[in-house]
Amino acid sequence: NAGVTQTPKFRVLKTGQSMTLLCAQDMNHEYMYWYRQDPGMGLRLIHYSVGEGTTAKGEVPDGYNVSRLKKQNFLLGLESAAPSQTSVYFCASRRLGQGAYEQYFGPGTRLTVT
Amino acid sequence: AQSVTQLGSHVSVSEGALVLLRCNYSSSVPPYLFWYVQYPNQGLQLLLKYTTGATLVKGINGFEAEFKKSETSFHLTKPSAHMSDAAEYFCAVSGDYGQNFVFGPGTRLSVLP
Numbered sequence: 675n676a677g678v679t680q681t682p683k684f685r686v687l688k689t690g691q692s693m694t695l696l697c698a699q700d701m702n703h704e705y706m707y708w709y710r711q712d713p714g715m716g717l718r719l720i721h722y723s724v725g726e727g728t729t730a731k732g733e734v735p736d737g738y739n740v741s742r743l744k745k746q747n748f749l750l751g752l753e754s755a756a757p758s759q760t761s762v763y764f765c766a767s768r769r770l771g772q773g774a775y776e777q778y779f780g781p782g783t784r785l786t787v788t
Numbered sequence: 789a790q791s792v793t794q795l796g797s798h799v800s801v802s803e804g805a806l807v808l809l810r811c812n813y814s815s816s817v818p819p820y821l822f823w824y825v826q827y828p829n830q831g832l833q834l835l836l837k838y839t840t841g842a843t844l845v846k847g848i849n850g851f852e853a854e855f856k857k858s859e860t861s862f863h864l865t866k867p868s869a870h871m872s873d874a875a876e877y878f879c880a881v882s883g884d885y886g887q888n889f890v891f892g893p894g895t896r897l898s899v900l901p
Contacts (some may be wrong), residue, residue, distance in 0.1 A: 682885075707889075716878070716893040717832075734831070735796070764831055774839035774882075775887060776821035779831035 676700055678780035680765050686786045687755045695750040696741050697765030704770035706741060707732075707777065710761040717764065723748055725770075755787045759766040790815045790881045792892035800898040807866040809895050810823030811853075821862040823853055823879040826894075832878060838862060849873070849886060874899045 681696040694718060697706065708720040719732030723742040737759060739751045753777075762784050766777040795810040813819060820839060824832040843855040849872075853864045862879060876896045882889040891894025 714893075717891045739877045766832075773823075774837050776822055776837055777832075777880075779824075779833070781831045782829075 678765055678778050680715065680763075680780040680783050682783060684755075684784050685783065686788065687752075688788055689756060691755050691759045692750075692751070692753050693785075695749045695757065695763055695765075695785075697750070697767075697780060699744055699748075699778070700746065701764075701767060701778065702745070703767035703771070703778070704745070705768040706776075707766040708738070708748065709764045710734065711764060711782075712761050720750065720763075722778065729742040738772055755785075757787045759785065760787045761785060789851050790819065790883065790888050790890045792881050792890055794818065794877075794879055794892040794895045795896055797893065798896045800900060802900050803871055804868050807851075807864070807869045807897065809864040809877050809879075811862045811892060811898065812860055812866065813862060813879070815879045815881055815883070819881045819883070821853075823847065823851070823856060823862075823864050824878045824880060824891075825849075826876045826878065828875070835864070835877070836879055848884065855893045863885070869897075869899045871899050871901065873897060 678699045707722040709717045717733045721740040723729045726745040729740045765780040768777045768781045769775045792816045822837045823835040826832045838855045846852045851866045878894045879892040
């Protein structure tokens with residue numbers, strides 16, 4: 675049981691390049707999330723999904739797109755990277771249902787845009 | 789809508805001293821509350837969570853937290869700090885179905901020898 679995994683772990687992009695970050699979970703969770711973490715700003719929600727084929731915007735969605743074609747995968751895309759998108763990106767998942775179900779986090783992807 | 793505040797972005801304690809990290813929340817519904825820890829260059833991992841029932845919650849690594857509804861607080865404590873406790877700690881609140889899962893800004897804990 676690997677939990678939540680993220681690919682790649684590190685990436686350096688030039689301004690204007692595109693890339694996709696992959697998140698995979700093997701816990702059969704319905705909910706999945708993408709966050710970015712910047713110094714002094716905590717975690718900010720980019721997009722989330724409440725099930726296969728559904729996505730929704732979070733707090734800071736501009737410049738990002740997401741897709742949830744398979745229940746176990748949640749992709750985050752940057753179409754035209756900007757230096758302001760330099761950050762550490764975390765994926766998380768959570769089970770469906772009523773209750774104190776925590777989010778499970780991946781190890782993060784460190785992205786630098788030059 | 790839920791929100792979380794954490795008093796003190798950086799807390800320093802001596803090894804062996806009491807650790808107290810503060811968390812206050814606002815919620816329009818009975819909340820579920822969580823504490824996460826993030827070690828350097830790692831993801832977040834759950835320390836403990838409050839559901840219903842007992843207001844004193846014990847977690848991993850000797851940490852515990854007490855839910856005080858009247859004070860809308862969920863402070864994290866550990867009687868004796870260890871060097872390995874140096875990390876960033878996040879308090880979070882969610883509603884019944886995981887909607888509006890909101891994280892606080894985090895508190896960085898330093899442990900001095």
